[in-house]
Amino acid sequence: MFGEIGNTTDKADSSPISLPGIGDRGVTLEQIRSFIAVVQCGGFHQAGSLINRSQSAVTQNIKRLEECLDCSLLVRKQGRLLGLTQEGRRFFAQAMAVLEQVEQAVLTLKRPTLKGRVRxxxxxxxxxxxxxxxxxxxxxxxxxxxxxxxxxxxxxxxxxxxxxxxxxxxxKSATSQRDADSDNEILRSEPLYWVANKAVAFDQFDEVPLVAFPDGCAYRKAAIDALEKLGKRWRISYTSASYENIRRAVGAGLGIGILSRSAVGMEHVVLTDENRFPDLPMVNLVMAxxxxxxxxxxxxxxxxxxxxxx
Incomplete structure (x- = not known):
């Protein structure tokens, strides 16, 4: 493509070159941004606020875009926006991809290019x-x-x-303490939960069956510390290094699991102080x-x- 554009400067060939979307009726990025903003915001006024344009400017951009494409993109009735036409739905997906590519090209120039190997x-x-x-x-x-x-x-x-x-x-770390020999940053904190596949009472267990990650896991240590503090016996009924295996084992009723809030699924029941289970600490996602x-x-x-x- 770039070679063809360069040929426009060749005096031996002065014939005009036509490029898709370029010309008096070409689609502009301003029109694409306006269209995407209207769809995402559900209205012209809100879209104008999002992209720092007046409502009339957004309306004109959409009108010119539809004229260029020779089709209606939005369903309107008595001044109200009701949704997208069939053509509008098809165009929205492609418009999003175009805008993302343009923004990525801009970021490539703004951000320094990184070279090397990172583990x-x-x-x-x-x-x-x-x-x-x-x-x-x-x-x-x-x-x-x-x-x-x-x-x-x-x-x-x-x-x-x-x-x-x-x-x-x-x-992950179950404490807020940072290692003394590394520059660590806590990115997110979540509560830890006892979970099972159904509601059970803490007192019904003579020995709590734990579904846990291998020894050294912060969740496992937090659970064992909480149980031993109460003098409660425990055993590891299922252990796996796989996050998905742990979730499935709890869902199948193989024992009591310890999961962060984001890991609790629809198949799990959170066991709280109402079930007489002890409190667990927060868990942190840490970056070093x-x-x-x-x-x-x-x-x-x-x-x-x-x-x-x-």
Whole structure:
């Protein structure tokens, strides 16, 4: 494409070159932004506030867009916006993709291109929404960047980090204390819950069957500490390093699990003080970044930025 555009300066060939969408009736980014804003906000006035344009300017942009496309995109009745036409639904998906590509191109120029290799550790035993898409977004933004990802339980990630075998780690911690030998940042805190597949009373157990991650897990330690503080006997009825296996085992009734709020599913019942279960501490999602290279901090910041945008 770029070669063809460059040929317009060749005096030997002065014939005009036509490009899709360019010309008097071409679709503009301003029109696309207005259309997306109207759909997302459900109205022209709200859309104008979102993109810092007057309501009349938004209305004109939509009118010109529909004229350019030679079809109606929005369903209106007596001045009210009722939704999208069939053409509008098709165009919205493509318009979103175009706008995202343009914004990504702008960000590529604004953000410094990162190069090098980063070893990243992510937990199997804590829910981080859209983690894989965030890493993919970072790699797309920096084609010369290589991220080697290790996914395992948090206790293993911490050991690998301490052994300098990982550069950035996300791990869970049941305390708010920071390791003295690392620069850690608490990203999110959630309550820990006792969970089962049905409501059960604490007192009905002579020995509490625990569904838990392997030894070294912060959830497991928090639960055992709470039980032993009360002098309650316990046993590990099911253990797995897989987050999904733990959830399924609890849902199948194989024992009492300990999960963070974001990990509790529809198949689980939270056991509270009404069921006589003891309180559990908060759990933190912690990020540790090795500080001896600026690349690691830049990648961590980029991951956080992409996470906020997603």
């Amino acid at each position: 990243l550790g992510v937990p199997d035993d804590f829910v981080i929404e859209q983690l894989h898409s965030v890493i993919s977004h970072c790699l797309t933004s920096h084609p010369s960047l290589h991220i080697d990802v290790v996914s395992t339980v948090s206790s293993k990630l911490q050991k690998l980090y301490q052994q300098r075998r990982l550069d950035i780690v996300f791990y 970044v090795r500080g001896d290279r600026s690349l690691f901090r830049q990648v961590a910041d980029d991951l956080m930025c992409a996470s906020a945008d997603s």
